[in-house]
Amino acid sequence: MDWHILQELFTDYTLRTVALGAATLGIISGTLGCYAVLRRQALLGDAMSHAALPGIALAFLLTGSKTPLILLLGAALAGWTATLVMMSIVRMTRIKEDTALGFVLAVFFGFGMVLLTFIQKLPNAAQAGLDSFLFGQAATLVERDVITMAGLGAVALALMLLFWKEFKLLSFDPEFGASQGFPIRLLDILLTSLVVIAIVVGLQTVGVVLMSAMIVAPAAAARQWTNRLGLMVALAGAFGGLAGIAGALISAMGRGLSTGPVIVLFISAIVLFSMLFAPNRGIVWNWLRRQRNRRRLKLEAVLGDLYALSQQHESLKHGHSIEVLRVMDARRGGVQRSLETLETRGWAQRVGVDAWTLTPEGKHRAEQAAVGRYG
Amino acid sequence: MYSDRSIEVTDLTVAYRDKPVLWDIDLNVPSGLLMAIVGPNGAGKTTLIKAMLGLVRAAAGQTLIYGKPYAEQRRLVGYVPQRGSVDWDFPSSVLDVVMMGRYGALGWIRRPGRRERELAFAALDKVKMRDFADRQISQLSGGQQQRVFLARALVQDAQIYFMDEPFQGVDATTERAIVTLLQELRAAGKTVIVVHHDLQTVPEYFDWVTLLNVRKIASGPVNDVFTEENLRLAYGGRVSFLSRANGSAPETLAS
Numbered sequence: 001m002d003w004h005i006l007q008e009l010f011t012d013y014t015l016r017t018v019a020l021g022a023a024t025l026g027i028i029s030g031t032l033g034c035y036a037v038l039r040r041q042a043l044l045g046d047a048m049s050h051a052a053l054p055g056i057a058l059a060f061l062l063t064g065s066k067t068p069l070i071l072l073l074g075a076a077l078a079g080w081t082a083t084l085v086m087m088s089i090v091r092m093t094r095i096k097e098d099t100a101l102g103f104v105l106a107v108f109f110g111f112g113m114v115l116l117t118f119i120q121k122l123p124n125a126a127q128a129g130l131d132s133f134l135f136g137q138a139a140t141l142v143e144r145d146v147i148t149m150a151g152l153g154a155v156a157l158a159l160m161l162l163f164w165k166e167f168k169l170l171s172f173d174p175e176f177g178a179s180q181g182f183p184i185r186l187l188d189i190l191l192t193s194l195v196v197i198a199i200v201v202g203l204q205t206v207g208v209v210l211m212s213a214m215i216v217a218p219a220a221a222a223r224q225w226t227n228r229l230g231l232m233v234a235l236a237g238a239f240g241g242l243a244g245i246a247g248a249l250i251s252a253m254g255r256g257l258s259t260g261p262v263i264v265l266f267i268s269a270i271v272l273f274s275m276l277f278a279p280n281r282g283i284v285w286n287w288l289r290r291q292r293n294r295r296r297l298k299l300e301a302v303l304g305d306l307y308a309l310s311q312q313h314e315s316l317k318h319g320h321s322i323e324v325l326r327v328m329d330a331r332r333g334g335v336q337r338s339l340e341t342l343e344t345r346g347w348a349q350r351v352g353v354d355a356w357t358l359t360p361e362g363k364h365r366a367e368q369a370a371v372g373r374y375g
Numbered sequence: 376m377y378s379d380r381s382i383e384v385t386d387l388t389v390a391y392r393d394k395p396v397l398w399d400i401d402l403n404v405p406s407g408l409l410m411a412i413v414g415p416n417g418a419g420k421t422t423l424i425k426a427m428l429g430l431v432r433a434a435a436g437q438t439l440i441y442g443k444p445y446a447e448q449r450r451l452v453g454y455v456p457q458r459g460s461v462d463w464d465f466p467s468s469v470l471d472v473v474m475m476g477r478y479g480a481l482g483w484i485r486r487p488g489r490r491e492r493e494l495a496f497a498a499l500d501k502v503k504m505r506d507f508a509d510r511q512i513s514q515l516s517g518g519q520q521q522r523v524f525l526a527r528a529l530v531q532d533a534q535i536y537f538m539d540e541p542f543q544g545v546d547a548t549t550e551r552a553i554v555t556l557l558q559e560l561r562a563a564g565k566t567v568i569v570v571h572h573d574l575q576t577v578p579e580y581f582d583w584v585t586l587l588n589v590r591k592i593a594s595g596p597v598n599d600v601f602t603e604e605n606l607r608l609a610y611g612g613r614v615s616f617l618s619r620a621n622g623s624a625p626e627t628l629a630s
Contacts, residue, residue, distance in 0.1 A: 162484060173460070177478070180531075181449045
């Protein structure tokens with residue numbers, strides 16, 4: 001691998017711009033995405049990003065300009081309109097939320113595609129590059145774009161920090177918030193707008209199709225590692241930023257790898273790792289914990305069986321064969337291993353080739369365990 | 376004992392689309408007592424509480440808290456929503472959730488500080504949950520969740536408390552803790568309105584009762600109002616009575 005790339009990160013203008021842009025988008029979408037995930041609006045994010053496409057196309061058609069701020073404004077307005085349309089459908093008809101989401105997403109995205117094809121047939125050259133909003137094209141990022149992204153993001157993050165307490169209440173228990181006099185509707189609109197900003201900021205780099213991954217994935221990964229909202233938001237921002245930089249570097253190293261999808265793959269890898277290995281919530285962690293519990297229960301069972309046998313023989317000198325213990329355990333296996341563990345702890349001992357008995361210490365433990373269980 | 380009126384509801388009507396959920400409710404609740412709201416499923420018990428709190432838009436009618444509209448009297452009111460109305464996997468500690476009860480008093484932007492922590496700890500003491508202050512809320516049992524919600528209402532330091540099914544699905548320890556808490560609140564002169572499901576415990580736990588089934592069936596002291604006839608009116612034919620057997624407690628078959 002070509003490790004000069006890390007050096008180039010600081011010297012190569014294009015790479016530096018792309019990496020900075022990708023990191024910015026990752027931090028913003030990761031941070032604000034937490035609220036979308038916690039409020040169970042992950043799919044809403046998907047619909048909003050797809051719905052941004054006609055907004056971009058219309059903004060270009062109306063103004064003839066490709067200034068990032070104008071295009072992103074169009075994207076944001078379209079995303080918002082889609083959200084409002086969806087909410088109205090849910091409120092005024094009997095159509096359920098998931099259906100409304102799928103419907104609005106498809107209609108807006110389809111309309112965007114029609115506009116895009118129309119624009120591409122226009123007889124001037126200015127339209128070149130608009131289709132890069134579909135899958136994103138980080139290579140087209142210039143300094144001006146990154147500054148726009150960072151400016152929008154900074155405003156969004158500042159508002160999030162300012163209304164931290166209010167957004168937390170809104171996300172956890174909106175009705176309780178309303179009973180205390182907070183204008184929950186207004187807060188909802190504000191927070192949703194911030195999520196729209198987060199989506200819009202990433203469109204040029206990641207594209208409307210994959211952008212929802214950048215909203216959902218960092219938050220989902222961060223949730224695995226912490227039970228505190230503040231830490232979750234910070235972690236999600238860090239994961240998003242890391243994925244952005246990593247995606248920019250990896251795609252710069254490989255030939256023909258486009259940045260957006262690589263960023264999404266990288267954040268997906270972080271999600272996978274988090275789902276498997278995070279303490280407390282991870283799959284592997286839970287599996288290990290179950291195994292440990294099983295072994296402990298088995299150990300107690302064998303200890304109890306040995307104790308019961310010693311009671312019958314009224315002596316600890318009398319040894320008992322492993323086969324007897326297996327039968328007592330209904331042949332569920334693992335008896336040999338449990339006996340060896342008991343031996344290393346000094347709770348059981350071998351008194352013959354195939355004869356086991358409790359030590360006085362083991363007898364004491366067995367009595368204690370019985371008290372703990374039945375006392 | 377029942378000096379002034381804490382809550383006055385007049386002509387309250389709530390409808391979802393064109394179906395009335397509450398119809399023309401009038402209610403006068405004296406101050407300093409424990410009142411149960413009972414009625415079958417779909418009777419509008421939760422809606423009544425939410426309408427009084429302004430969480431549900433009323434088609435008609437008004438609610439006065441100590442003679443003034445609710446919006447002016449928020450600081451006098453504490454609210455315990457149904458436990459199942461929130462996501463308990465939210466990344467938050469018990470202490471964090473309890474401090475949310477102070478957000479209204481804090482107002483915009485100001486963050487909870489040392490004073491809010493102290494109030495939260497005191498409230499957790501009252502519901503015997505202090506040891507759980509740092510616990511993640513997803514690790515709580517149903518009864519413990521309920522006690523956290525009660526603590527959150529206690530830090531609101533209100534005069535009137537609205538509680539939506541606090542006894543729903545809790546263990547015996549929690550039920551006793553809630554009953555003790557209710558009695559302490561009454562002793563401190565507070566008024567508590569409780570949506571309640573278990574008809575059998577109504578005479579034991581409450582002073583006052585409102586029987587509801589879209590319309591108000593009856594409202595008043597438990598001894599006067601909690602009668603076989605009123606229950607039959609509220610629950611239709613779905614109530615069987617143990618009154619013949621033990622003289623008092625009716626039991627519902629509707630659940």
